[in-house]
Amino acid sequence: MGIELKRVKNDRVRQTYKCIGDGCGWKAHSSCMIDGVTLMTKTLVDQYECQRVYNNKDAKVKWIVVKFEKLVMSNHNMDMKVIGDLLRGAIRC
CATH class of the missing domain: 2.60.40 (Immunoglobulin-like)
Structure with a gap:
């Protein structure tokens, strides 16, 4: 979001x-x-009038694991930069 x-x-x-x-x-x-x-x-x-936040303190490890587990399991050689880009919203998963 x-x-x-x-x-x-x-x-x-x-x-x-x-x-x-x-x-x-x-x-x-x-x-x-x-x-x-x-x-x-x-x-x-639902009236959002702010700039997008990229440094979200609520993105905890458990949430990240749930969000990306299948992707990482199917791509064992995935670079961590890709996950970082996904977390920042540069790429939609």
Whole structure:
């Protein structure tokens, strides 16, 4: 997505995130359904007015593994620069 989000609320029954960019109106709020498992998005302001973020602190190792495991397993000689380019969004996977 290319945006950096701030967790406003993040507990067992609700999650609220907003873009940290100055003046950006993007935000989302979800809360837990009656089944206690499913989150339902109740508010989404999908007005993104910021520059794309390339240095995202939320791209953790576990997410990277899930995203690229099949690609790396099928291309054992893949250069790490290719994965870096994919993470920066230069190439869509």
